[in-house]
Amino acid sequence: MAAACARKLSKVGWQILESQSCRPGKVFSLVPRSSLHGSSRAYGTGGSGFRSKLLFAPPLHGGSRILGCAFLLGGGIGLYQTIKFSVQQHLAEEKSKVSEGEIKLTLYQYKTCPFCSKVRAFLDFHGLPYDIVEVNPVMRKEIKWSTYRKVPILMVNGEVQLNDSSVIISGLKTYLISKGKTIPEILTCYPEMKSTNDRGKEVTEYNNKYWVMLTEAEASLLYPEKDSRKEEIKWRRWADDWLVHLISPNVYRTTGEALASFDYIVREGKFGTFEGFCAKYVGASAMYVISKMLKRRHNLQDDVRQDLYKAVNDWVAAIGKKRKFMGGNQPNLSDLAVFGVLRVMEGLQAFDDMMENTKVKFWYKRMEKATQNHEGKI
Template sequence: MAAACARTLSKVGWHILESPPCRAGNIASLIPRVPLHGSSRAYRTGGAGFRSKLLFSTPLRGGRVLGCAFLFGGGLGLYQTIKLSVQHHLAEEDVKPSVGGLKLTLYQYKTCPFCSKVRAFLDYHGLPYEIVEVNPVMRKEIKWSTYRKVPIVMVNDDVQLNDSSLIISALKTRLMSKDKTISEILRCYPEMKAVNEKGKEVIEFNNKYWVMVNEAEGQTMYPEKDSRKEEIKWRKWADDWLVHLISPNVYRTTGEALASFDYIVREGKFGTYEGFFAKYVGAAAMFVISKRLKSRHNLQDDVRQDLYKAVNEWVVAIGKKRKFMGGDQPNLADLAVYGILRVMEGLEAWDDMMENTKVKSWYRRMETATKSHKGQTEPALNIDQH
C-alpha cells in the first residue's frame, strides 16, 4: 500500500508542478502512465500504470497548489502514517534475547505482505528484532543498499539478507544447522539476474524456498515423506498467487479504499491537511491501480470469489486431520500464508474472508502460535561468527 501509492502520488504531484497552469481541464489528463513493476513491495504485483477520471472531474485551477497537495499529502503524509523510526519489536510482547543470540534489523514497509511474512516467521520463533520503517518515496533508509526492495534483514549489522522467502529459508537453516554460519548459508542461495515479462532486468535467488539441512536435520524438520515438497509448493503458491489477491480486494470499491486509508491516517496521527490528502488522493489512486491489477491477473469481476476460492483451496490442502500444514506445528508455508492474509485485518475484505471461507479455525491457531512464540523452543541462534 505505502510503496505503490506514495510513489504514484509523488509522480502525479511533480507532473502537475511542472505543467503550466490552465483554466480548465480534467486532472486525469495530467496523470502520467506510472509503471507498476513486479516486486516484493506493499501490494505491488505488477501492472501497466494508470490514467483515471475518478480522481477529479471538476475544472482544474491552481494546478501548482494542487500539485503541492499531492506531493505533501501523498508522499510525506503516507510515510508519516507508518513511520516507526527504529524500534525494538517482537509481536505484541517483548521477548528477551537469548545469550549469544543474533541481532536482526528488519527494513520494511509495515503494510507490505512480504514484510508481514518475515515478521510472522520471526515472531513465531521468538527472535528479537528491530524495525526500520522505510520511506516508500525516498527510501533513504536503504540508500546504502544496491538491492532496492524490502524486506531486507541485516544480521549483526554486516550480513545482508534480501527477499522475504530467502530471508526465511536462510534463518530457518541457521536454526536447524548449528554448525553453519549465516554467511556460509547465504552462499547456498546465489543471486541471478533475469529478465521479466516487461523486458526489465530483475534479481532472482536460486533455491530460495529450500531449507539447507542435512539428512538427519531434514528428517527432524520433515518427518513425513512428501512434507518438504508440499511446503515448497505452497510457499511458492503464496508468493505467485495469493499475494496478488490482496490489493484488488482491499481496494475493491471506493468505500473500501477510503476505509483502508482512514485506518492508516488514524494510526499515523498526523496533521489535518496531510491526513486529508493522504486519505482521499491515496484511496483514489489505489482504487484505480487495483482495477489494473485485477485485469493483469485475470481475476473475476467479483474479486472476493477469487480470494474465497484461494483460501478454501489452502484449507482443503491442510485437510481435516491436521492442525497446520506442518502437522501439529506450523511449517514455513503456514507462516507465509498467515503473514500475507493478516495484512487485511481490520478491513472489510478480511471480515468477508473470515465469514465466507473455512479458514477461521486455522487462522486463529496461527495467530495464537505466532503471538505466543511457539517456535521459540527450538535451539537459540548464535551467529557471532560469519
C-alpha cells in the same frame, strides 16, 4: 577471601555483644591480635605511644557495645558488597553464555506489506527478538544506504544484509537448524539472479529461495512425513505467486474500501502530515485504478472476493480435517507464509468478509495463538 573477612568481622561483633566479657578492660581480649603485630609506636597518629594507649587504656562507658556494633556493621556492609559483586558477576557470566551465538536482527519494512508480514510471522513464531525500522514509502531514506531498494530487508548484527522475504525465512530457518553454519555461509546457497521480465523491467530473483539447506539427517527430523518438504515448498510458492496478488484487488475493490485501506496504511506507516494527506486521497484513487488493472492481469473474476474465497478454501482443504496446520501439529513455513499474507487485511472489510464466508477462521486463530506465544522457539 573478602566474604571470609566480612564473616569474621561479623562473628567478632556478635561475640563482643553476647559474651559476658563485654565489660571494661576485657573487650579488647576478643580482638584478634594477628592484625595488631608490629611496633607499639604510631606513625602519623599523634606521636609515639598513642597506639599502645589506645589498645590498652580502659574504654569509656558503653564502649564495648559500640565497638561490637561497629564490627557487626562493618562485617554486614562487607558481606553485602561481596554478595552483590558475586551476584553481578554471575549474572554477567550467564548473560554472556545466553548471548553467545545469538544474532541481532533489524527488519526494515512497511507494516502493511504482505512480504514484510511474512517475515514478522516467522520471527514471532520462533521467538527471535528483532528491531523494526519503518521505512517511509515515498522517500525511502531509511534504506538509502542499500542498493536493494525493496522491503523487507533484514540486517544481521548490523553487517550482513538479507533481501527477499522467502530468502530471509529460508536462510534463518537453516541457521536455526544447522547450528554450525554462519549466515554468510548460508547466503551462498541463495545466489542472486537478475533478469528482465515481460514488461521490460529488470527484476532480481534468488535461486533455491524456498529450500531450507539441511543435511539429510537434519531434513529427516524437520520433515518426517513423506513429501512434506515438497508440500511446504509448493504452498510457499503459491503464497508468493498467487495469494499475495489477491490482496490489492480486494482491499481496493471499491472507492470506499480504497479510502479505508489507505487510512489504515497512513495510520500504521511512516508518513509526514502532508505526505499522509496526499497518500490517503491520491494514493487511494490511484490504487483503485491499479486494482482494476491487476484484476485483468491476473484474470480475476468481476467479483474479486470470489477468487479470495476460493484461494483460502483451497488452502484449508489442502490442510484437511486431520491436521491442525499444513505442518501437522505445528505450523511449517507455508503456514507462516499464508498467515503473514492474510494478516495484512486485518481491520479491513475484505478480512471480515473472508472470515465470514470461508472455512479459514479456526486455522487462522490457531496461527494467531502460535505466533503470539512463540510456539516455535528452539
